[in-house]
Amino acid sequence: xxxxxxxxxxxxxxxxxxxxxxxxxxxxxxxxxxxxxxxxxxxxxxxxxxxxxxxxxxxxxxxxxxxxxxxxxxxxxxxxxxxxxxxxxxxxxxxxxxxxxxxxxxxxxxxxxxxxxxxxxxxxxxxxxxxxxxxxxxxxxxxxxxxxxxxxxxxxxxxxxxxxxxxxxxxxxxxxxxxxxxxxxxxxxxxxxxxxxxxxxxxxxxxxxxxxxxxxxxxxxxxxxxxxxxxxxxxxxxxxxxxxxxxxxxxxxxxxxxxxxxxxxxxxxxxxxxxxxxxxxxxxxxxxxxxxxxxxxxxxxxxxxxxxxxxxxxxxxxx
Numbered sequence: 001x002x003x004x005x006x007x008x009x010x011x012x013x014x015x016x017x018x019x020x021x022x023x024x025x026x027x028x029x030x031x032x033x034x035x036x037x038x039x040x041x042x043x044x045x046x047x048x049x050x051x052x053x054x055x056x057x058x059x060x061x062x063x064x065x066x067x068x069x070x071x072x073x074x075x076x077x078x079x080x081x082x083x084x085x086x087x088x089x090x091x092x093x094x095x096x097x098x099x100x101x102x103x104x105x106x107x108x109x110x111x112x113x114x115x116x117x118x119x120x121x122x123x124x125x126x127x128x129x130x131x132x133x134x135x136x137x138x139x140x141x142x143x144x145x146x147x148x149x150x151x152x153x154x155x156x157x158x159x160x161x162x163x164x165x166x167x168x169x170x171x172x173x174x175x176x177x178x179x180x181x182x183x184x185x186x187x188x189x190x191x192x193x194x195x196x197x198x199x200x201x202x203x204x205x206x207x208x209x210x211x212x213x214x215x216x217x218x219x220x221x222x223x224x225x226x227x228x229x230x231x232x233x234x235x236x237x238x239x240x241x242x243x244x245x246x247x248x249x250x251x252x253x254x255x256x257x258x259x260x261x262x263x264x265x266x267x268x269x270x271x272x273x274x275x276x277x278x279x280x281x282x283x284x285x286x287x288x289x290x291x292x293x294x295x296x297x298x299x300x301x302x303x304x305x306x307x308x309x310x311x312x313x314x315x316x317x318x319x
C-alpha cells in the first residue's frame with residue numbers, strides 16, 4: 001500500500017484545520033442546543049477526514065494482475081549527447097525536453113506493450129530491457145542528464161548498434177509479437193566517423209520511425225556554468241547544433257521505417273495510431289506491480305454525508 005497525495009500534506013492539513021476551526025467557531029456562536037452543536041461538529045469533522053483520505057490517495061499494490069496486453073515490443077534508442085540539449089524544440093525548449101514529452105505520449109498510447117530503452121553518447125547503455133512496467137521505463141528516461149562537456153568525445157550514431165541488435169533479436173525470438181523501433185537523434189556526427197549501414201537490422205523491425213530533433217538554423221547549448229552557452233573553439237562564437245537529416249533518413253531507409261522530423265508531439269500521432277490499430281490484444285499475467293486507487297472507499301460516504309447536510313439545510317435552514 002502506498003500514498004500519492006494530490007495536494008502535499010503540508011498544504012492540505014492547514015487548509016482543513018482552518019476550515020474546521022472556522023466551522024467550530026460559527027457553530028459555537030449560534031444559539032442552538034449543545035447536542036446539535038456537537039453533532040454538527042462531528043459531522044464536519046468526519047467529512048473533512050474523508051476529504052483528507054481522498055487527497056492522501058491510498059493505493060493498493062496488485063501483483064500478477066491479469067491485464068490487457070498488446071503484442072508489441074517497443075524499443076526506444078535515444079541519442080543523449082550534448083547536442084540533444086540544444087534549445088530549438090518548439091520555441092526555447094531543449095530537444096531532450098521534446099524527447100521526454102513525445103516518448104511519454106507514445107508509452108501512454110501504447111500502454112500494455114513491452115517497452116525497452118537504450119541511450120547512447122560516448123557509449124551505449126541499456127537502461128531498461130523489455131518490460132511491461134511502463135513506469136520503470138519512464139523513470140529510466142528521468143535519469144537521463146546532460147553529459148559533462150569534458151566527458152563528451154564527439155558523436156557517433158554507430159555506438160548503439162550492438163545493443164540495438166541484442167534487444168531486437170530478443171524480441172524476435174518471441175512468437176506472435178511485433179517489434180517496434182523508435183530511433184531518436186539529431187543526426188549529428190562530430191567524431192569524424194562514417195555512418196555504418198543499419199540494413200542488417202531491417203529484418204528485426206516490423207514498424208516504427210526515426211525521430212529527428214533539431215532545426216537547420218540550429219540551437220544553443222548551455223555550458224552548465226551560470227546560464228552561459230557553449231562556445232565554438234574555432235570561432236569563439238556561441239556554438240550551434242544543427243540537425244543532420246541526411247544521416248537520419250539513411251538510418252530510416254536502412255531499417256525500412258518512417259523518418260519524422262519532430263517539431264511537436266502531433267507529428268508522431270498518425271504513426272502511433274497506425275501501430276495501435278495494427279496490434280492485437282491478449283489477457284496475460286503482468287510481471288509488474290500495478291496500483292489500484294482506493295479513493296472511492298472514502299468518496300462514497302462523503303457523498304452520503306453531503307446529501308444528509310443538504311437535507312438538513314433544506315428542512316431546518318441551517319447545518
